[in-house]
Amino acid sequence: NAGVMQNPRHLVRRRGQEARLRCSPMKGHSHVYWYRQLPEEGLKFMVYLQKENIIDESGMPKERFSAEFPKEGPSILRIQQVVRGDSAAYFCASSPSQILNTEAFFGQGTRLTVV
Amino acid sequence: AQSVTQLDSHVSVSEGTPVLLRCNYSSSYSPSLFWYVQHPNKGLQLLLKYTSAATLVKGINGFEAEFKKSETSFHLTKPSAHMSDAAEYFCVVGPGTNFGNEKLTFGTGTRLTIIP
Numbered sequence: 001n002a003g004v005m006q007n008p009r010h011l012v013r014r015r016g017q018e019a020r021l022r023c024s025p026m027k028g029h030s031h032v033y034w035y036r037q038l039p040e041e042g043l044k045f046m047v048y049l050q051k052e053n054i055i056d057e058s059g060m061p062k063e064r065f066s067a068e069f070p071k072e073g074p075s076i077l078r079i080q081q082v083v084r085g086d087s088a089a090y091f092c093a094s095s096p097s098q099i100l101n102t103e104a105f106f107g108q109g110t111r112l113t114v115v
Numbered sequence: 116a117q118s119v120t121q122l123d124s125h126v127s128v129s130e131g132t133p134v135l136l137r138c139n140y141s142s143s144y145s146p147s148l149f150w151y152v153q154h155p156n157k158g159l160q161l162l163l164k165y166t167s168a169a170t171l172v173k174g175i176n177g178f179e180a181e182f183k184k185s186e187t188s189f190h191l192t193k194p195s196a197h198m199s200d201a202a203e204y205f206c207v208v209g210p211g212t213n214f215g216n217e218k219l220t221f222g223t224g225t226r227l228t229i230i231p
């Protein structure tokens with residue numbers, strides 16, 4: 001059973017471009033979470049999704065950021081018109097049920113650099 | 116609301132000596148608590164978790180942590196440090212009995228350095 005797969009591992013974008021980050025959860029997991037890690041900081045919650053539904057996006061910036069988890073395929077975190085401050089490591093996690101009952105399994109992250 | 120404080124940003128110990136990484140939490144509910152480890156340029160790996168069962172939790176690689184409600188602490192320990200333990204460690208508080216809240220709240224991390 002492969003772990004949580006994120007791609008790309010590294011992504012470089014120029015200011016104003018779009019960044020698309022992909023996350024394939026572990027087999028059988030229907031809960032996906034996205035976290036952002038700024039340099040020298042812990043991870044900060046962004047969004048929680050189940051298949052075809054955004055459950056909690058309270059940590060997501062109101063503009064330029066969006067997330068989806070379609071019925072088929074990976075979850076996508078999309079950042080439009082990237083700025084230097086978006087440079088960070090973005091981690092995806094998945095779980096088979098709600099976190100209060102289990103643990104979250106993290107991917108290796110996508111390191112976004114905006115130049 | 117929930118929060119977590121890791122009391123040391125850096126800890127250095129000699130190989131073969133004990134490790135203590137300190138963590139205090141705050142939660143309006145009975146929390147779940149986790150320790151994750153992050154090696155350079157890698158993802159996060161779960162070391163151990165507390166979910167209201169035994170207060171002394173044993174994890175992987177010889178690590179353990181004790182949940183102390185009276186002190187709101189969840190310190191991570193290991194009797195004898197190994198060079199491979201050098202990494203960043205995150206204390207994390209989860210929703211516990213706060214149904215409907217799916218957020219994990221991370222501490223700012225403790226960087227553990229092992230001196231040969």
